[in-house]
Amino acid sequence: MKTSIQTKELSIGYHDHLLFENLNLTIPRGEISVFVGSNGCGKSTLLRSVARLLKPTDGSVLLEGKDVHRMSSREVAKKMGILPQSPISPEGLTVHDLVKQGRYPHQSWLKRWSEEDSEKVEEAMKATRVDELRDRPVDELSGGQRQRAWIAMTLAQDTDIILLDEPTTYLDMTHQIEILDLLFDLNEKHGRTIIMVLHDINLASRYAHNIIAIKDGAVFNQGTPESIINCELVRAVFGMECQVATDPLFGTPHCIPFGKGRCVIPKVNEAISGA
Ligand SMILES: Nc1ncnc2c1ncn2[C@@H]1O[C@H](COP(=O)(O)OP(=O)(O)O)[C@@H](O)[C@H]1O
Ligand SMILES: [Mg+2]
Numbered sequence: 001m002k003t004s005i006q007t008k009e010l011s012i013g014y015h016d017h018l019l020f021e022n023l024n025l026t027i028p029r030g031e032i033s034v035f036v037g038s039n040g041c042g043k044s045t046l047l048r049s050v051a052r053l054l055k056p057t058d059g060s061v062l063l064e065g066k067d068v069h070r071m072s073s074r075e076v077a078k079k080m081g082i083l084p085q086s087p088i089s090p091e092g093l094t095v096h097d098l099v100k101q102g103r104y105p106h107q108s109w110l111k112r113w114s115e116e117d118s119e120k121v122e123e124a125m126k127a128t129r130v131d132e133l134r135d136r137p138v139d140e141l142s143g144g145q146r147q148r149a150w151i152a153m154t155l156a157q158d159t160d161i162i163l164l165d166e167p168t169t170y171l172d173m174t175h176q177i178e179i180l181d182l183l184f185d186l187n188e189k190h191g192r193t194i195i196m197v198l199h200d201i202n203l204a205s206r207y208a209h210n211i212i213a214i215k216d217g218a219v220f221n222q223g224t225p226e227s228i229i230n231c232e233l234v235r236a237v238f239g240m241e242c243q244v245a246t247d248p249l250f251g252t253p254h255c256i257p258f259g260k261g262r263c264v265i266p267k268v269n270e271a272i273s274g275a
Pocket of ligand 1: 014019037038039040041042043044045046
């Protein structure tokens with residue numbers, strides 16, 4: 001396995017409260033890795049730390065063997081782009097201007113805005129279908145449109161590693177699949193390493209090569225969805241009872257939660273509602 005990112009004895013937290021202690025994690029290169037775990041378990045914190053947005057209390061994050069906290073922000077931004085969970089854009093900033101900001105790491109006083117920069121911006125806007133919104137202020141868009149504009153900015157950055165924190169939030173089902181398909185193609189056709197947080201374990205199972213399940217400040221398990229997603233994992237990580245079936249289209253694990261609901265198979269109903 002080729003490594004893209006490694007954490008070494010990483011401890012991270014806020015103030016004097018540690019969320020992760022001595023975490024050793026290896027994220028493969030050229031694959032789609034997805035963090036899953038219950039609300040508040042630290043997925044965003046871990047992703048932000050990997051992206052160098054949060055300084056570790058102890059230990060290190062290695063990007064191609066180099067400590068990210070010893071690299072300049074420009075150096076990191078050329079290799080790794082991140083879409084945070086709830087990004088905020090300056091008031092009135094247009095979609096086009098936002099996406100152009102993705103090219104910032106590629107500029108310098110020697111290298112001004114180029115034809116290549118314009119092309120990357122146009123490509124990114126097209127791929128996320130925000131080209132028609134180019135002159136609209138980002139803060140006036142719907143949640144889904146805004147999310148797509150931010151994804152476009154991350155794509156324009158044109159990095160080998162793309163980190164995304166719940167990129168499908170606010171999107172309807174069609175747009176969720178559209179974005180995940182886009183990320184899938186970026187991986188499959190362009191060899192990009194995708195590392196993201198998804199809260200839908202079924203979509204995670206369908207798109208990820210590698211799932212990293214987080215619980216209590218540690219990696220509960222890591223591996224292919226087929227090898228690690230089962231009732232025990234779902235119970236331990238999400239505190240939920242479920243049946244794990246096979247997705248009829250993709251053959252990937254598909255969790256069906258117990259609980260209440262309209263049921264047309266009376267016998268099964270008794271079992272799943274715990275009656
Ligand atoms: N900036 C912050 N300052 C203090 N505590 C925070 C901060 N951000 C997150 N937390 C806390 O850290 C824990 C993990 O948060 P987070 O990483 O956002 O979880 P997740 O993304 O898995 O839902 C939560 O208890 C949250 O309240
Ligand atoms: Mg989060």
